[in-house]
Amino acid sequence: MKVVVNGTPHEFDEDATVATVVRSFTHAPSGVAVAVNDAVVSRGDWETTALHDDDRIEVLTAVQGG
Amino acid sequence: MSLPALVEPAPELTVDEVRRYSRHLIIPDVGMDGQKRLKNAKVLCVGAGGLGSPALMYLAAAGVGTLGVIDFDVVDESNLQRQVIHGQSDIGRSKAESARETVKEINPYVDFRIHEEHLDSTNAMEIFADYDLIVDGTDNFPTRYLVNDACVLLGKPYVWGSIFRFDGQAAVFWAEHGPCYRCLYPEPPPPGMVPSCAEGGVLGVLCASVGSIQVTEAIKILTGIGDPLVGRLMIYDALEMSYRTVKVQKDPECPICGKNPTVTELIDYEEFCGVASTDAQEAALGSTISVTDLKEMMDRGENFYLVDVREPHEYEIVRIPGATLIPKDEIISGRALAQLPQDKPIVLHCKTGGRSAEALAALKSAGFSDASHVQGGVTAWAKQIDTSLPTY
Numbered sequence A: 001m002k003v004v005v006n007g008t009p010h011e012f013d014e015d016a017t018v019a020t021v022v023r024s025f026t027h028a029p030s031g032v033a034v035a036v037n038d039a040v041v042s043r044g045d046w047e048t049t050a051l052h053d054d055d056r057i058e059v060l061t062a063v064q065g066g
Numbered sequence B: 001m002s003l004p005a006l007v008e009p010a011p012e013l014t015v016d017e018v019r020r021y022s023r024h025l026i027i028p029d030v031g032m033d034g035q036k037r038l039k040n041a042k043v044l045c046v047g048a049g050g051l052g053s054p055a056l057m058y059l060a061a062a063g064v065g066t067l068g069v070i071d072f073d074v075v076d077e078s079n080l081q082r083q084v085i086h087g088q089s090d091i092g093r094s095k096a097e098s099a100r101e102t103v104k105e106i107n108p109y110v111d112f113r114i115h116e117e118h119l120d121s122t123n124a125m126e127i128f129a130d131y132d133l134i135v136d137g138t139d140n141f142p143t144r145y146l147v148n149d150a151c152v153l154l155g156k157p158y159v160w161g162s163i164f165r166f167d168g169q170a171a172v173f174w175a176e177h178g179p180c181y182r183c184l185y186p187e188p189p190p191p192g193m194v195p196s197c198a199e200g201g202v203l204g205v206l207c208a209s210v211g212s213i214q215v216t217e218a219i220k221i222l223t224g225i226g227d228p229l230v231g232r233l234m235i236y237d238a239l240e241m242s243y244r245t246v247k248v249q250k251d252p253e254c255p256i257c258g259k260n261p262t263v264t265e266l267i268d269y270e271e272f273c274g275v276a277s278t279d280a281q282e283a284a285l286g287s288t289i290s291v292t293d294l295k296e297m298m299d300r301g302e303n304f305y306l307v308d309v310r311e312p313h314e315y316e317i318v319r320i321p322g323a324t325l326i327p328k329d330e331i332i333s334g335r336a337l338a339q340l341p342q343d344k345p346i347v348l349h350c351k352t353g354g355r356s357a358e359a360l361a362a363l364k365s366a367g368f369s370d371a372s373h374v375q376g377g378v379t380a381w382a383k384q385i386d387t388s389l390p391t392y
């Protein structure tokens, strides 16, 4: 399945979830938020949120600066 | 989603104030009513740094009647690239005092209150209680979680912003009407993963871009106009020059604003974020053992004294067999030192390794050279050695 992660096309298995994408992008899931099609998916739902063709996924990292 | 105005209007504006705020007064959505609300409003800005500078200056200029700032830092030359509330002649001065002077020059009608202290779990609730809304301009994760939790517990809107290099994020976290900071980021990145602005740099003007979003949101909430940034995260990319928002929902499992909150009072945020002091890091160097090491020492029947430096209520939840409870503060204050054996090695542990490292530093400086602490604490023990134990 083809999805777009942070603006770049990526290929994932058909059963990929939000958690799959996070694992492939960062080894430390803490401090990360994920939006699918412009809506943030709560941490507890990552494993069960399936992805679909052409989903736009945004992996966001918490920053502390101020 | 529009929300009612947070603040009631002040009884009246003086003639001088009408002249000063005329460009607000002739906007129908603000008008006399909105300006009187701003006059009556009490806004606290946490930090007079990068975001705090434009935030305080524009909040003052807008006519927010009472403006507070918490900062105990002094102005450094390297601040001036972005912290525009301070100037060349302020180097070495208190940031709060310097901010007061600038604000007074911008708008003498503002009642400016300074809190020159380190914001922590012991004073946050009391300081925040006097304000209607909190604007966050801090530069570290522990304070951000502290401010979030205090705002959730007090039911106050938390106008949040954070910046790094060319990227900014902003949102209004308000548990009564939407998600909180923990709903978006349940916990911070591991220590050292995400550099601070001091380590990674920040484009100075980014502070103005994000700080002005925060002030805009504060004004909207105080006066009840427009759609506040509640339940949405603003993502600003200065290189692309794009502003985008994504929806953020309240997480029913959120530890502080969810259905079954586990955080019901302020906690130790340095520990939550895994931030260790330099002393603790030095003490832990070469004196850190894993839970597997600990288990092997036990199995070999080694003679050592295991100390749990957590609090009694945590000891009640879960403990490592054979550990004696001596809370960290008892060790750091020196009160408990007499209790400790001189003739055998001492092993300290806590929940995840932060407090035990602090206590270890205190022990070593008190002359206990044969002391170590357990990496990952009882949480690692419960995950790796005895999985029947709960973690919390």
Ligand SMILES: [Zn+2]
Residues within 6 Å of the ligand: B179, B180, B181, B182, B183, B184, B251, B254, B255, B256, B257, B258
């Ligand atoms: Zn929450």
